[in-house]
Amino acid sequence: MAYLTDRKRAVGMGSAKTGTDHHWHMIISSVALLGLIPCFVFTFGHALGMEYSDALAYYHRPFPAILAVLTLMVGFLHFRNGVQTLIEDYMQGMARKVALIAMICLSYSAAAVGVFALIRIAL
Amino acid sequence: MADVNRGNRPLSPHLSIYRWQMTSASSIFTRITGNGLLVGALLIVWWLTALAAGPQAFARADAVITSWFGNLVMVLSLLALWYHTLAGVRHLIWDAGHMLDVGQSEKAAYVIIAGSVVLTLLTVVLV
Numbered sequence: 001m002a003y004l005t006d007r008k009r010a011v012g013m014g015s016a017k018t019g020t021d022h023h024w025h026m027i028i029s030s031v032a033l034l035g036l037i038p039c040f041v042f043t044f045g046h047a048l049g050m051e052y053s054d055a056l057a058y059y060h061r062p063f064p065a066i067l068a069v070l071t072l073m074v075g076f077l078h079f080r081n082g083v084q085t086l087i088e089d090y091m092q093g094m095a096r097k098v099a100l101i102a103m104i105c106l107s108y109s110a111a112a113v114g115v116f117a118l119i120r121i122a123l
Numbered sequence: 124m125a126d127v128n129r130g131n132r133p134l135s136p137h138l139s140i141y142r143w144q145m146t147s148a149s150s151i152f153t154r155i156t157g158n159g160l161l162v163g164a165l166l167i168v169w170w171l172t173a174l175a176a177g178p179q180a181f182a183r184a185d186a187v188i189t190s191w192f193g194n195l196v197m198v199l200s201l202l203a204l205w206y207h208t209l210a211g212v213r214h215l216i217w218d219a220g221h222m223l224d225v226g227q228s229e230k231a232a233y234v235i236i237a238g239s240v241v242l243t244l245l246t247v248v249l250v
Contacts, residue, residue: 027218030211037208041201044167045250048197049189052181055174068171075164082157114168117175 022081029078033071040071059121069118076111080104146225149232153210156203163200166193201246206239 173184
């Protein structure tokens with residue numbers, strides 16, 4: 001290791017590997033969310049505070065349900081990529097790996113639980 | 124050898140020596156709001172799960188989320204959401220190669236802050 005030059009040690013690190021792809025996916029999901037978020041805020045905000053049967057009937061309808069499915073899926077994917085950057089910036093070594101795996105698993109799990117709930121309401 | 128004097132060289136100055144600026148502060152807030160939104164998102168997932176599970180589970184989740192503390196969390200999440208959304212628009216504009224100088228970025232930061240407050244108030248009033 002001690003014989004490696006500084007340049008050799010740096011080549012292939014950072015955005016030279018998957019950074020561009022990561023950034024591009026961040027752009028795609030942010031543009032998608034730009035459309036989804038305002039619609040979701042107003043549909044979910046409308047449903048929040050309703051009685052149980054009214055809320056159930058509301059999320060039984062296709063538009064609010066599909067909107068919520070898309071927002072949860074794209075939103076948690078966007079979060080998964082964003083939190084990855086946060087962890088990579090502030091943590092090193094084993095702690096970084098553990099945090100990355102935990103937060104990525106949490107992101108996919110939360111999206112899956114939410115989507116499953118919406119499917120169950122719809123059916 | 125490349126490793127001579129490694130760990131004993133002067134490092135470039137970091138965050139602590141700079142005064143607060145609109146450009147850095149608005150960027151830091153983008154990160155804080157984006158990651159903090161996890162809390163609100165998980166509450167929404169819980170609410171939907173409870174709605175799917177039945178009236179008892181729904182009553183429990185709904186009581187927490189519409190309590191004064193739940194309302195506080197949801198309104199702060201809303202503010203964070205609008206801030207992060209507007210800051211995301213600024214990122215998209217930057218990525219397209221526009222508004223990259225300090226003056227324009229600062230102006231955009233003020234628009235983002237004012238815009239997120241206005242949008243939050245509008246949402247609270249309209250919803």
